[in-house]
Amino acid sequence: MRRTAWIALLAGFLVSIAGCGGGSGANFAGISGGTSGGGSGGTGGNGLNTVPVTVDAGPQAAGGTVNTLYTTVTICAPGSTTECQTIDHVQVDTGSTGLRVLASALGTGIVPAQLPQATAANGFALDECAQFADGYSWGTVRTADLLIGDSTAAAVPIQVIGDAASGSIPASCVSGPLENTASALGANAILGIGNFLTDCGIACETSAVPGVYYGCPVGGSCVPVALPVTEQLQNPVSLFAADNNGVVIQLPSASAPAASVSGTLVFGIGTQADNAFPAAAQIYTVDPNYGTLTTLYGGGTFGASFIDAGSNAYFFTDDTIPTCADQPSFYCPRSTLGLAAVIQGVNGTSASIAFSIDDADANFATGFAALPNLAGPAASVSANAFDWGLPFFYGRSVYVAFESNSAAGVGGPWIGF
Amino acid sequence: MLAVGMALTLGCAPAAFAALGESGASVARDHAAMQGTLSVTPAQSFDVHEIKVAGGQTVREYATRAGTIFAVTWHGTRTPDLELLLGGYFGRYVAAAELHRTGHHLVSIRTPDLVLTVTRFQRAAFGQAYLPALMPSGVTPAVLR
Numbered sequence: 221m222r223r224t225a226w227i228a229l230l231a232g233f234l235v236s237i238a239g240c241g242g243g244s245g246a247n248f249a250g251i252s253g254g255t256s257g258g259g260s261g262g263t264g265g266n267g268l269n270t271v272p273v274t275v276d277a278g279p280q281a282a283g284g285t286v287n288t289l290y291t292t293v294t295i296c297a298p299g300s301t302t303e304c305q306t307i308d309h310v311q312v313d314t315g316s317t318g319l320r321v322l323a324s325a326l327g328t329g330i331v332p333a334q335l336p337q338a339t340a341a342n343g344f345a346l347d348e349c350a351q352f353a354d355g356y357s358w359g360t361v362r363t364a365d366l367l368i369g370d371s372t373a374a375a376v377p378i379q380v381i382g383d384a385a386s387g388s389i390p391a392s393c394v395s396g397p398l399e400n401t402a403s404a405l406g407a408n409a410i411l412g413i414g415n416f417l418t419d420c421g422i423a424c425e426t427s428a429v430p431g432v433y434y435g436c437p438v439g440g441s442c443v444p445v446a447l448p449v450t451e452q453l454q455n456p457v458s459l460f461a462a463d464n465n466g467v468v469i470q471l472p473s474a475s476a477p478a479a480s481v482s483g484t485l486v487f488g489i490g491t492q493a494d495n496a497f498p499a500a501a502q503i504y505t506v507d508p509n510y511g512t513l514t515t516l517y518g519g520g521t522f523g524a525s526f527i528d529a530g531s532n533a534y535f536f537t538d539d540t541i542p543t544c545a546d547q548p549s550f551y552c553p554r555s556t557l558g559l560a561a562v563i564q565g566v567n568g569t570s571a572s573i574a575f576s577i578d579d580a581d582a583n584f585a586t587g588f589a590a591l592p593n594l595a596g597p598a599a600s601v602s603a604n605a606f607d608w609g610l611p612f613f614y615g616r617s618v619y620v621a622f623e624s625n626s627a628a629g630v631g632g633p634w635i636g637f
Numbered sequence: 638m639l640a641v642g643m644a645l646t647l648g649c650a651p652a653a654f655a656a657l658g659e660s661g662a663s664v665a666r667d668h669a670a671m672q673g674t675l676s677v678t679p680a681q682s683f684d685v686h687e688i689k690v691a692g693g694q695t696v697r698e699y700a701t702r703a704g705t706i707f708a709v710t711w712h713g714t715r716t717p718d719l720e721l722l723l724g725g726y727f728g729r730y731v732a733a734a735e736l737h738r739t740g741h742h743l744v745s746i747r748t749p750d751l752v753l754t755v756t757r758f759q760r761a762a763f764g765q766a767y768l769p770a771l772m773p774s775g776v777t778p779a780v781l782r
Binding site: 286313315316317351353354355395396399404406410414415420423429430507510511512524528530532535543548550596598599600604605607609 | 693712714715716719730731733734735736737738739740741742743744745746747748752753754755756757758759760761762763764765766767778
C-alpha cells in the first residue's frame with residue numbers, strides 16, 4: 221500500500237475502535253425473506269436449476285481469451301421485470317464471490333443509475349475496489365435483481381465496474397493494472413460463485429479494510445469503510461429460494477484444443493435429481509478462512525493450493541519443465557508430459573490426479589479457446605500453490621459447497637469430484 | 638497503548654519496505670525492532686525481516702549479510718504494495734499482469750533472474766518474488782516462508 225494508504229489504514233483502525241459498523245449477521249442461505257439489504261429469496265427449484273455455460277473466445281473486445289468459462293445473466297432494477305438487460309460472456313468464477321458487471325456492458329436495457337446505489341454507514345455513496353492477482357477493478361456498489369437461467373435472486377448487492385458515478389480511485393485500491401474494460405477483464409462481468417457467501421466476510425464488517433469498500437463523498441476523497449456482511453457483495457446462488465447450498469460445474473472432456481466447449485452450471489448439491497452427489501465422488505474440505513487445500517507434487521507439499529474455474533491453466537512448481545522463451549508465465553515442454561499429483565482436502569480425503577501438459581506456444585497458436593493441456597509455473601515456498609485451473613474441469617463434474625451450508629451431509633466449504 | 642503501537646508500526650512501515658534487489662540494511666534494521674521480529678537464521682547467510690501488518694498480513698524480506706534484499710514473501714488476506722516491495726522489478730510483474738492470460742487469481746513469472754508469483758484466490762492473498770542470482774551460496778528457494 222502507498223504511504224497515504226498506511227495512514228488510512230491507521231485511521232480506519234481507529235474509526236473501527238470507535239464503534240462504527242456492526243449490523244446483522246450473515247445472510248445464510250435457506251432463510252427465506254431475508255433482512256434489509258443482503259438480498260432475499262427469489263425463485264427456483266422444480267428442476268429449473270441449471271444454466272448453460274461455454275468456453276469460447278469471449279467478448280470481442282477481449283481479443284480472444286482462453287480457458288475462460290462464460291454464462292449469461294439478466295440484471296434488473298429491483299422489483300422490475302421490464303427494466304432489465306441480459307449480459308452475455310459473464311465469467312463463471314469459483315475463485316471469488318459476487319457479481320461484478322462492467323458499466324460499459326450496461327446501457328441498452330438499463331443504465332447503472334436505474335440500480336440504486338448503496339450507501340455506507342457514514343452516509344456517503346458506497347464504492348468498491350476488487351483486487352485481483354492481475355490488477356484491480358473499481359466501481360460502485362448497487363442493488364439489483366439477478367436472473368440466472370430460471371433462478372432469481374432479489375435485491376443483491378453487486379459491483380458496477382467503471383461506473384461514471386464512482387469516485388476517484390483511491391491510492392489504497394491500486395494494485396497492478398486497472399481492469400475496468402472488457403479487454404482487461406476478459407469478460408463483460410464476473411459471476412463469483414466460490415465457497416464464500418460474501419466477498420469479504422467478517423473482516424470487512426469489523427474494520428474498514430483498505431482496498432475493499434469505500435464511502436465516497438461528492439467532490440471528496442473515498443475513505444475505507446466497514447460494511448456489514450449483509451450489505452457486502454453476495455454469492456448470488458446462495459440467495460436463490462432453493463438449490464442454494466452450492467453449485468456443480470459439468471464440462472465434457474476436451475482431449476485436444478477446441479474452439480469451444482459447452483457444459484452446464486447446476487445450482488444446488490443434493491437438492492434435485494440433477495445435482496445428486498455421486499457415490500463415486502469424494503468430498504475435499506477447504507480451509508474455512510481462505511478456501512484452499514493441499515496438493516502433493518514432485519515430492520513437495522503445496523499447502524495453499526486451490527481448484528479454480530477462474531484460473532486459465534494448471535500452475536505449479538516444476539523446475540524441470542522449461543518455460544516458453546516468449547512468455548515466462550507458461551510452460552513449453554518439448555513433448556507432452558503425463559503427470560500426476562495428489563489433491564488432499566483439509567479433512568484428509570485425497571486422490572491422485574493424472575493430467576497432461578504440452579507446449580503453451582503451440583496451444584495459443586491454434587487460436588482456440590479451450591486448451592486442456594495448458595500449464596505454467598508457480599513459485600514455491602512452504603505454503604504456496606498448485607493452481608488447478610479450468611483444465612481440471614474438462615471431463616468432470618466439480619461440486620462447490622458453500623460455507624455455512626450442508627451439502628451431501630457435509631458442512632461447507634468443500635470441493636467435490 | 639495498542640493504538641500507539643500501531644502508529645509506530647505504520648509510521649515505520651513505508652520506509653522499512655526495502656525493495657527487492659536493493660539494500661535497505663540500516664533502515665530496515667532500525668525499524669524492524671519497532672515493528673516486527675528480526676530473526677537471524679543460524680548457520681545460514683541471510684536475515685529475515687518480518688513485518689506484520691494490521692489485518693493479518695505478514696511480509697518477509699530476506700536480506701544477505703550485506704543487506705541486499707534477495708527475496709520477499711507475503712501472505713494474508715490482501716496483497717501488499719508491490720510497487721514498494723518489488724522496486725525495480727515491479728515493471729516485470731505489471732507486464733505479465735497486463736497480458737491477462739493467466740486469469741484473475743494467479744500471475745507468475747519464471748526467468749533466470751526473477752521468479753515471481755502473485756496469488757489472490759477467494760480470501761487468500763500470498764506470493765513471493767526472489768532473485769536467483771542474488772541468493773547467498775548454499776541458500777535455495779526452499780528456505781523461503
